Amino acid sequence: VFPHLFQPLTIRGVTIPNRILSTGHDTCLPHHGLVNDEYIAYQEARAKGGVGLIVTQVAGVHETARYTSHLIMANSDACIPGYRKLAEACHAHGAVVISQLFHPGREIMESANGLLAVTYSASAVPNERFRMMPRAMPKALIDEIVQGYGDAARRMRQAGLDGVEFVGSHGYLPAQFLNPRINRRQDEYGGGLENRLRFLRECLAAMRAATDEDFVIGLRLSATEKDEEGLTHAETLEAMRALEDQLDYLNITVGTSASLGGAVHIAPPMAFPAGYASAEAKDYKEALKIPVFVVGRINQPQEAEQILARGEADMAGMTRALICDPAMPGKADAGRLDDIRACIGCNQACIHHFHRGMGISCIQNPESGRELVFGTHPVAAKARRVMVIGGGPAGLKAAAIAAARGHAVTLFEAGAQLGGQALMAQLVPQRAEFGGIATNLARECVLAGVEIRRNARVDADLIRDFAPDAIILATGARPYIPSYESDGAMQVVTAWEVLTRQVKVGAKVVVTDWRSDWIGPGVAQLLAREGSSVELAVSGVHMGETVPLYVRDVTAGELHRLGVRVTPYARLYGTDGDSVFMQHIASGEPIVFEGIETLVLSNGHLPVDDLSGEIAAMGIECHQIGDCMTPRTAEEAVYEGMVAGRAV
Ligand code: SF4
Numbered sequence: 141v142f143p144h145l146f147q148p149l150t151i152r153g154v155t156i157p158n159r160i161l162s163t164g165h166d167t168c169l170p171h172h173g174l175v176n177d178e179y180i181a182y183q184e185a186r187a188k189g190g191v192g193l194i195v196t197q198v199a200g201v202h203e204t205a206r207y208t209s210h211l212i213m214a215n216s217d218a219c220i221p222g223y224r225k226l227a228e229a230c231h232a233h234g235a236v237v238i239s240q241l242f243h244p245g246r247e248i249m250e251s252a253n254g255l256l257a258v259t260y261s262a263s264a265v266p267n268e269r270f271r272m273m274p275r276a277m278p279k280a281l282i283d284e285i286v287q288g289y290g291d292a293a294r295r296m297r298q299a300g301l302d303g304v305e306f307v308g309s310h311g312y313l314p315a316q317f318l319n320p321r322i323n324r325r326q327d328e329y330g331g332g333l334e335n336r337l338r339f340l341r342e343c344l345a346a347m348r349a350a351t352d353e354d355f356v357i358g359l360r361l362s363a364t365e366k367d368e369e370g371l372t373h374a375e376t377l378e379a380m381r382a383l384e385d386q387l388d389y390l391n392i393t394v395g396t397s398a399s400l401g402g403a404v405h406i407a408p409p410m411a412f413p414a415g416y417a418s419a420e421a422k423d424y425k426e427a428l429k430i431p432v433f434v435v436g437r438i439n440q441p442q443e444a445e446q447i448l449a450r451g452e453a454d455m456a457g458m459t460r461a462l463i464c465d466p467a468m469p470g471k472a473d474a475g476r477l478d479d480i481r482a483c484i485g486c487n488q489a490c491i492h493h494f495h496r497g498m499g500i501s502c503i504q505n506p507e508s509g510r511e512l513v514f515g516t517h518p519v520a521a522k523a524r525r526v527m528v529i530g531g532g533p534a535g536l537k538a539a540a541i542a543a544a545r546g547h548a549v550t551l552f553e554a555g556a557q558l559g560g561q562a563l564m565a566q567l568v569p570q571r572a573e574f575g576g577i578a579t580n581l582a583r584e585c586v587l588a589g590v591e592i593r594r595n596a597r598v599d600a601d602l603i604r605d606f607a608p609d610a611i612i613l614a615t616g617a618r619p620y621i622p623s624y625e626s627d628g629a630m631q632v633v634t635a636w637e638v639l640t641r642q643v644k645v646g647a648k649v650v651v652t653d654w655r656s657d658w659i660g661p662g663v664a665q666l667l668a669r670e671g672s673s674v675e676l677a678v679s680g681v682h683m684g685e686t687v688p689l690y691v692r693d694v695t696a697g698e699l700h701r702l703g704v705r706v707t708p709y710a711r712l713y714g715t716d717g718d719s720v721f722m723q724h725i726a727s728g729e730p731i732v733f734e735g736i737e738t739l740v741l742s743n744g745h746l747p748v749d750d751l752s753g754e755i756a757a758m759g760i761e762c763h764q765i766g767d768c769m770t771p772r773t774a775e776e777a778v779y780e781g782m783v784a785g786r787a788v
Contacts, residue, residue, distance in 0.1 A: 141475045142441055144448035149192075149455065151388050151431060153354045154302045156236045156455070158192035159448055160469045163391070163435055163457040164240035164305060164360070166197050166210065167500045168493065169509060173200075173213035175222030178499065180229050181511035186462050187233035190469030193455065194235050195305050195391075196226065198242035201288035204260055204281070205243040210497070214241065214292035223299035231300070238303040238356060239296045241289055241347070245313030246274035247397055261316045262323035262330065262339070268369075269397040282329065282339060285313075290346030293357070303356025303388070304347060306340075310362055310406060311370065311396030314340050318379055321369045337382060344386040358389040358433075363420035365396040366405065377423055384428050391433040392421040392453070404690040407460065408437045410485030411570040411694045415443045422452040433457060439464075439483040441472035463490050463509075464502045479587060481505060484576040489775050492688035503775040504577055506537075506782050517786055520546040526788050527552065527608035528590075529598045529751065532560020534766025534777035534784075535614030536581035541785025542612070543588035550606070551585065552596040558582045560616050561767065562774060567639045568662030569669060570694065577774060600754040610761040610788040613752060614781065617745035617767035622654075625714030625721075632715065635663045635742040645672060646737020650720045652712055653678040653742050655771065656685035660742040661695050667740070668702035675733050677710035677722055686773075707731060715739055745770040763787060 149156045162183075169179040175196075183194055199214035200206055206213070213219060223239065230237045246261040249270050259267070260281060261274035277285075293304045308314030316322045317339040323330050329338050340359075347357050361380070364373040380390060394417045395405025408416070417436030425432045435457030438444050444456035461468055465481040472480065481504055489501040493509075501509040524547050528539040531553030543549040557563055559578025566575030585592060603611070619634040626632070633643045635651070639662075649672045653660025661683050664676040676683060676699065683699065683706050684692040699706065709725040720739055722731040747768045755762045765780035766772055772780070 141477075142445045142472060145441055145445045145456070146473055149431060152356050154236055154356050156192045157234050158190070158469060158473075159455045160191050160444065161193045161433055161455045161457045162186050162191050162195065162462050163459045164195040164197050164307070165459050166208070166494045167509065168210045168497060169499045170210060170212050173211065174219060175212060175226050178512055180226045181515060182509055183226060184229040184233070185466045185511050185515065187230035187235035189462070189466035190473060191235055191462055192469070194230055194237050196237065196239045198240045198307055199292060201241050201243055201292045202285045204285070207244040207248040207257075208497075214239070214295055215288055217295060220295050220299045223296060223301060227300040236302045238305050238358065239301050240305045240307050240360070241292050242307045243285055243288075243313040245316040246272050247310070247312055248272060261313070263325055265322045265324065267397075269403060276325065279327070286339070286342045286346050289343040290350040293347035293355070294350035297351040297355055303358065305358045305360050305391060306343060306347070307360050308340065309360040309391075309393050311365060314343070315362065315365070315371060315396070318376075319369070319371050333379060333382060337379060340383060341386060344383075348386070356388045357386075358391055359383070359387050360391040360393065362394050362396060362405075363392045363417070363424065364394055366394060367396055370396055373420065373423070377427060380424060381427060384430055387430055389431040389433060390424055390428060391457070392424060393417060393435050394420055404693050405436075407487050407491040407690055408485065409487050409688070409691045409694055410573040412437050412485070414439055415447055418447045418450075418452040425452060425454070431455065435459070437485055439485065440480070441468065441477070460485070460490055463500065464505050466508070478583060481580045481584070482576055484573040486574065487688040487691055488773070491690070495689050503778055504580055506775075506779040514782065517541055517545050523547055524609035524788060525607070526550070526610050526612065527603065527606055528612045528614065530560070530614035530616055530766065530768070531555075531558040531592070531594070532614060532616050532766055532777065533562055533577055533581060533774050534772070534781040535560075535612065536578070536585055537778045537781030538612045538614060538763070538765060538785040539590045540581065540584035540588045541782050542788050543585070543590045545785070547788060549588075550591040550593060552598045553592070553594050554597040556594055558592070558594070564636060564639045565658065565662075565774070567666075568658065569665050570698065571658070571662065581778070598751065600751070600758075603751070603755065603758065603760070608760060610763070611755055612784050612788065613749075613755070613762055613764045613768060614766040614777075615748045615751065615768045617747050617770040619741065620744045620746045621741060622712060622743045624712050627716050629717050630715040630720070630736065631738045633738060633740055635659045635740055638663050638667065638740055645740065647671070648673045648736050649738045649740060650675045650677055650733050650736050651740040651742060652710075653683065655742070655744050656680040656683070658684065658687055658691075661687075661699060663740055663742060664704045665695065665698055665702065668699070668704050674702075674704045675736075676704050676706045677712075677731070677733075678706060678708055679711060679725065681708055682706070712743075761788070
């Protein structure tokens with residue numbers, strides 16, 4: 141089906157069986173700076189699923205490289221046994237394994253290890269995102285770090301890995317030396333291109349000298365950093381032409397942590413089109429002789445195949461696609477395209493977990509990152525008759541897992557469509573792909589043999605007639621309407637009514653955002669796009685506090701572009717005529733919005749739980765999951781579905 145995607149690629153005698161690449165990505169799975177069994181199980185699941193090349197997450201080459209408390213450190217031989225076990229586990233399934241070698245320079249969070257980090261860069265030029273003022277590296281420290289790269293490469297060689305990837309992307313240390321606006325040194329490491337390349341050349345030479353001729357050494361680079369201060373496409377292209385003789389491949393991405401629009405390119409959310417960075421890679425592919433890899437929301441094998449067929453790159457980075465469905469390569473190779481659980485670019489459980497210091501996972505695939513606990517679901521000791529009530533994400537996942545374990549599962553959905561609130565989330569601008577979660581989970585149900593009954597509202601009589609051995613109750617929620625004072629003059633509607641087009645709102649609107657989630661900003665965006673003047677009144681410090689960082693960056697930019705005014709610390713008090721009265725939560729002072737025609741309420745949910753009492757009275761085993769235990773995110777709902785599906 142995919143003639144280009146399943147072509148092997150040989151680099152320095154190392155043959156990668158196909159063109160699917162899992163790029164280096166932080167997982168927060170390792171602890172104490174070492175590769176551990178959790179991380180090995182995570183990567184082994186991808187290898188088993190058929191990925192061609194695994195680039196493992198960044199490994200620090202020097203003590204000054206610690207940028208999070210979860211960073212693997214490759215600055216001592218203690219790292220070798222863990223990497224050896226990892227390489228053996230992945231090699232057993234045919235995957236090639238390369239480790240990223242890393243120094244972030246000034247790109248360090250102040251909270252790393254809970255201490256204020258002292259950072260170093262080529263020069264003392266501050267970092268915008270983390271607000272760090274680095275110290276210019278003295279020559280002795282440069283020498284130590286160059287040596288650190290060499291020693292780390294030697295350790296990876298000893299551990300049996302196939303190569304290393306020098307991380308110069310996203311504005312990390314090599315890019316800081318390369319960038320004339322950050323590197324203001326007067327010595328042999330600053331000035332003209334060859335001087336700015338000196339640090340990169342020395343590191344690459346140290347890595348080669350410490351390893352063998354058949355050891356792969358690649359470079360990851362942002363083709364353009366998309367920032368006023370960042371490297372431009374022309375600058376990096378010129379630099380790579382000069383550096384090519386020291387590289388076995390070039391792995392292209394875009395952006396830095398300070399890019400316009402935020403660090404979004406590190407894990408571009410669903411607002412970005414699939415494969416959007418491949419055009420950047422094309423120029424390198426044309427200019428260089430070495431293989432060029434590319435990333436950028438390549439979430440389906442069809443996208444990857446097209447990028448390869450157009451000659452824009454030699455390998456396709458499909459990291460989140462593999463987090464979401466580790467078996468994707470094998471399914472693609474077998475032509476089972478409908479069975480692929482496609483990543484929707486929500487960032488909710490992968491990079492959002494990393495930003496919260498938690499092990500990464502996937503909202504659609506909670507088994508991901510938890511392979512040691514949920515890697516397999518035990519076959520049921522005795523097949524039971526299981527009734528799942530509610531066809532939202534929680535009910536769908538529960539039904540799929542219970543059926544896959546051997547139970548006879550029937551899912552009852554009161555409406556015509558499966559998906560619950562995911563169907564509403566997909567109606568928000570730039571979130572259309574969210575509906576994919578419903579499609580994917582419904583497919584899991586079909587594959588597992590779940591009987592699905594739509595337009596089937598369940599009551600006590602139906603439960604008695606059906607006589608299940610166990611019930612999974614996933615009946616969802618409805619909007620919560622807070623109490624507030626009102627003279628009844630103003631149109632007051634819920635966010636759900638707006639999203640489902642049940643109401644028409646006025647020209648001047650106030651939207652409340654009590655949960656600081658996607659609903660308030662999403663509705664504000666929708667109404668502003670349609671011409672309303674919108675005030676978004678959020679209860680927290682800022683909009684979208686619970687929304688993944690890069691998704692929030694995109695939304696914040698869009699709200700600003702649309703002229704939506706955001707008021708923080710706002711609590712609804714009441715309406716009078718065309719005025720909405722709120723209270724500033726911190727000061728207690730009034731906030732008044734005047735000339736308002738419609739108040740849109742996004743104030744959380746109430747559980748829909750009409751059956752649990754009667755089920756208890758019948759004495760039937762019951763597991764309550766998802767938004768009928770509100771508040772629940774889609775991630776929490778799916779996770780609970782998996783747990784309930786294992787428990788029946
Ligand atoms: Fe993709 Fe969302 Fe899963 Fe991350 S959590 S892998 S973005 S579907």
